[in-house]
Amino acid sequence: MKRALLGTFWIGAVSAGLGLAVQLSGVLAPATVALARADALPPNGIVGFGYFLFLILLSFAVAWTALQVAGLARQAVLFVLLAIELIGAAWVLHALQISFPPLPLLCAASVATLLSLGLNATGDRRRRRTAARAFTGRLGQKALDRLTESDPLxxxxxxxxxxxxxxxxxxxxxxxxxxxxxxxxxxxxxxxxxxxxxxxxxxxxxxxxxxxxxxxxxxxxxxxxxxxxxxxxxxxxxxxxxxxxxxxxxxxxxxxxxxxxxxxxxxxxxxxxxxxxxxxxxxxxxxxxxxxxxxxxxxxxxxxxxxxxxxxxxxxxxxxxxxxxxxxxxxxxxxxxxxxxxxxxxxxTAEEIARRDRFWTGIVYFRARRWNEAWAEFNRARAENGAPDRPLQWYLRRLEPLCRQMATEPAPGSEPLVPL
The missing domain is CATH 3.30.70.1230 (Nucleotide cyclase, GGDEF domain)
Structure with missing residues (x-):
């Protein structure tokens, strides 16, 4: 945030100063006259204090917006929309007999946008160098590229x-x-x-x-x-x-x-x-x-x-x-x-999914203390090729004495949790 405020201040000041200089010096007067003849825009006539204040505020607003908006395409779209609005405002105000030359405003907005693009580019390079120093050797190249291309960290x-x-x-x-x-x-x-x-x-x-x-x-x-x-x-x-x-x-x-x-x-x-x-x-x-x-x-x-x-x-x-x-x-x-x-x-595979489901059913029976049903489901969950399944064997070893005990004694309480 501090960097964005500082960037807005100096970019807005530079672009506003350039826009004011262009308006006061009249260097765009020939271009304004030619544009007025072609499109009925007002000439670069006498303007009041409100116009200069608007130019300054516009410069700072464009600088702040350009620094906050990521992506060249988005910034280009915003600049085009701003240019259309300024030209449209010039036509409307000309009908009201108010001088509102758009070219100095467009000049200030262009400078603010270009300077913001340059500042963002240097910031991206700075973030890339910082990320490379902090994460090189701890991130793969693909993840490192993704980090430098994403929002600043x-x-x-x-x-x-x-x-x-x-x-x-x-x-x-x-x-x-x-x-x-x-x-x-x-x-x-x-x-x-x-x-x-x-x-x-x-x-x-x-x-x-x-x-x-x-x-x-x-x-x-x-x-x-x-x-x-x-x-x-x-x-x-x-x-x-x-x-x-x-x-x-x-x-x-x-x-x-x-x-x-x-x-x-x-x-x-x-x-x-x-x-x-x-x-x-x-x-x-x-x-x-x-x-x-x-x-x-x-x-x-x-x-x-x-x-x-x-x-x-x-x-x-x-x-x-x-x-x-x-x-x-x-x-x-x-x-x-x-x-x-x-x-x-x-x-x-389909067999692996089926074995997982049978094991899951066996767990449900085991937690419900339905030892015989759990024993049957766990045995159904064995691999067809006889591959070892250690967690399955672990449960079968726990169930074997419980199933034998079921024949002569009431069902015991639930098994205690395994401590870590």
């Missing part, structure tokens, strides 16, 4: 926005550290980070951090996107598939990693301190911690990718997912329904 002010957080971790990190030499562990971590770095940047994510603790990627920041949850789930699936391919080709390194991913959506608050190093934003919000908790919760069920309820709600039409359980933290009433991400709808 004020990095100096804290802001809140809806976004999705993806957290990837090496679930068996402790075992690998015990089994591998330090140099081998460092090399393995570097390969894992490099694989994640390339994939997530290609998918348009913002790489918040990548180290031995895990990979943290954001979608919806810095580029705002209403479909950030869908983008996050799509990127997580792409990374999972790419990682498994790399692990198959490198069994002695990446093949040893047990990958786990958590995704959560919500509001994040971001700020960039003045003395912060290159692109080190301060980012806080519930999705960061929930995504980490979900990644770790995968180890309970044997799943690979777990979603929070907001992510599932936002991306549900684009993905194939199934409910897993309710998780709770130390707070008694703080519980989260989590979902396992299976695939994208566009890539899912």
């Amino acid at each position: 004020d990095l100096s002010q804290p802001g809140a926005r809806a976004a999705s957080s993806v957290f990837c971790e090496i679930a068996n990190e402790a075992e690998l550290i015990d089994d591998l030499p330090a140099a081998a562990w460092a090399q393995l971590t570097a390969e894992f980070i490099d694989c994640a770095h390339q994939c997530f940047l290609r998918e348009g994510g913002y790489l918040q951090a990548a180290d031995g603790e895990g990979i943290r990627v954001l979608f919806g920041f810095p580029n705002q996107s209403p479909s950030h949850a869908t983008e996050a789930t799509r990127a997580a699936l792409a990374f999972r598939d790419e990682f498994h391919r790399a692990a198959s080709s490198r069994p002695k390194s990446l093949g040893k990693i047990d990958l786990r991913i958590g995704i959560s959506s919500g509001t994040l608050v971001t700020s960039l301190p003045e003395d912060a190093p290159h692109g080190d934003f301060i980012i806080a919000g519930e999705p960061l911690e929930v995504a980490r908790r979900l990644a770790r919760a995968n180890q309970i069920y044997g799943s690979e990718i777990l979603l929070g309820p907001r992510t599932y709600s936002a991306a549900g039409k684009e993905i194939v997912a199934r409910p897993i359980d309710f998780l709770r933290s130390a707070e008694l009433h703080d519980r989260i329904e989590v979902y396992e991400l299976l695939s994208l709808v566009e890539k899912a």
Whole structure:
């Protein structure tokens, strides 16, 4: 806002001064006379104080409008409409015997528009350089181009926005550290980070951090996107598939990693301190911690990718997912329904959809403590080719003693929530 006010002040002053000089010097008198003969416009005659005041106000108004309106086409349309209105006003006022020469006004408006275009162009270049410095290495080139072409991002002010957080971790990190030499562990971590770095940047994510603790990627920041949850789930699936391919080709390194991913959506608050190093934003919000908790919760069920309820709600039409359980933290009433991400709808087969639906029905029966019906539905949800399904096996192991107990005892109470 401060920059726009300063730009309006000096552009309006320059264009108004030029318009006044043109009117007072009479340099446009020949052109005005020729135009008057051709179109019956008034000559550049004597004007009053009101005309000069209108010229000054018009110059500042055009400068402010041109600085606020984005896009060359929109600015051109506004200038053409203004020119038509000024010429029309000149005709009307000429009929009332009022001198209102339009050419000095058009001259002032033209100068204000051109100077505003130049100022906006320099501002775009400045924003492009600032964004490049802050996000190079953390955003892919496509996302970086999108950032510089969108509305200006004020990095100096804290802001809140809806976004999705993806957290990837090496679930068996402790075992690998015990089994591998330090140099081998460092090399393995570097390969894992490099694989994640390339994939997530290609998918348009913002790489918040990548180290031995895990990979943290954001979608919806810095580029705002209403479909950030869908983008996050799509990127997580792409990374999972790419990682498994790399692990198959490198069994002695990446093949040893047990990958786990958590995704959560919500509001994040971001700020960039003045003395912060290159692109080190301060980012806080519930999705960061929930995504980490979900990644770790995968180890309970044997799943690979777990979603929070907001992510599932936002991306549900684009993905194939199934409910897993309710998780709770130390707070008694703080519980989260989590979902396992299976695939994208566009890539899912009819069998996968049917198995998901049977598993979902089994969950409904399980939560209603209808153990026999749940057992039957979970068994129907088995893959026809015998592929392992760890979350399904986890539920079958819980149901087996309950079904045996049903024959001799009343139905037990509901299973406790799994703590995180």
